[in-house]
Structure formats: structure tokens, C-alpha cells
Amino acid sequence: MLSKKIESALNEQVALEHESSQHYLAMASWAAINGYQGVSNFLYLQSDEERMHMLKLFHYINDRGGHALVPSGVKTPTSFKDVNQVFELVLKHEVKVSTSINLLVDACLKEKDYSTHNFLQWYVAEQIEEENTAREILDKLKLIGNDKGGMYLFDRDLSARQPGDRDNKGK
Numbered sequence: 001m002l003s004k005k006i007e008s009a010l011n012e013q014v015a016l017e018h019e020s021s022q023h024y025l026a027m028a029s030w031a032a033i034n035g036y037q038g039v040s041n042f043l044y045l046q047s048d049e050e051r052m053h054m055l056k057l058f059h060y061i062n063d064r065g066g067h068a069l070v071p072s073g074v075k076t077p078t079s080f081k082d083v084n085q086v087f088e089l090v091l092k093h094e095v096k097v098s099t100s101i102n103l104l105v106d107a108c109l110k111e112k113d114y115s116t117h118n119f120l121q122w123y124v125a126e127q128i129e130e131e132n133t134a135r136e137i138l139d140k141l142k143l144i145g146n147d148k149g150g151m152y153l154f155d156r157d158l159s160a161r162q163p164g165d166r167d168n169k170g171k
């Protein structure tokens with residue numbers, strides 16, 4: 001049985017994963033209408049993944065006797081300066097999510113909720129990967145600079161990502 005404190009912290013994390021999903025959906029849409037089909041593909045899939053992260057928490061809360069709450073609407077930006085800005089925002093957001101997961105893990109230890117602590121280890125590992133992916137993409141964009149050919153290849157690489165594909169993130 002979840003304590004009220006952990007239940008509400010998990011519901012806050014549900015809302016944050018939902019926010020991630022909606023933000024990446026907005027970015028995917030912007031990329032699609034600006035000719036970056038690969039970036040768009042990557043972000044649509046990332047948005048789906050975030051929804052999966054949200055649902056995993058959602059089911060856990062209910063399975064442990066809590067009440068998972070549907071997050072309310074998220075206000076998302078509709079336009080971005082360029083692809084660089086998109087991925088800078090992705091990294092910033094992932095760092096925020098990692099901080100939130102770490103605080104949640106800490107709260108579980110204080111509450112002696114070792115089951116939730118164990119459940120959250122998947123998210124701890126996931127956040128390392130998500131931050132790393134965003135940093136690698138930003139490094140590539142730095143190398144590409146204003147080279148249009150490089151940007152074309154970069155976009156083409158990101159179009160290779162498939163649903164559930166954990167190893168193909170434009171590497």
C-alpha cells in the first residue's frame with residue numbers, strides 16, 4: 001500500500017511524463033512541417049515512449065492501492081527557432097525529469113517504501129540513457145554547424161529510428 005505522500009509524488013511524476021510526451025509531440029509536429037522528416041520521426045516515437053513511461057507509473061499506482069490521476073492539459077510551444085533549439089529543450093527537460101526521479105527515489109527511502117524504490121530503478125537507468133541521447137545529438141549538431149549536407153544526413157539518420165528501437169537513436 002502506498003503512503004499518501006508517495007502516491008501524490010508518483011502522480012506528479014505521471015504529470016511530468018505526460019508533459020514530456022506532449023512537448024515532444026509539439027516538437028515532432030513543428031519538425032514535420034519544416035522539412036525535417038527524420039527529426040519528426042524521432043520525436044513522434046519519443047513522445048510515444050514518454051506516454052509509455054506515464055502509463056507504467058499509472059498502473060503501478062493503481063496496483064499498489066493508490067489512485068492514478070489523469071493529468072490536466074499541457075500548454076506546449078508551437079514553433080521553435082531551429083533543430084538545435086529543439087534538442088536543447090529536450091536535454092533541459094530530461095535533466096528536469098531526472099531531478100524529479102531522484103527526489104522521488106529519495107522520498108521512497110525516507111518513507112521506507114522499498115517496493116516503489118525498486119520500481120523506480122528502471123526510471124533511474126532510463127534517465128541516464130535519455131540525457132545521454134540528447135547530449136549526443138547536440139554534439140552532432142555542433143559538429144554539423146551550418147553545413148546543409150550534414151544536416152540532411154543527420155535528419156536521414158534520425159528517420160531510421162523504429163518503434164521500440166532502443167539502440168537506434170541517430171547514432
Ligand code: OFO
Pocket residue numbers: 017020049050053093094097126127130
Ligand atoms: Fe520519461 O524519460 Fe524522458 O522525460
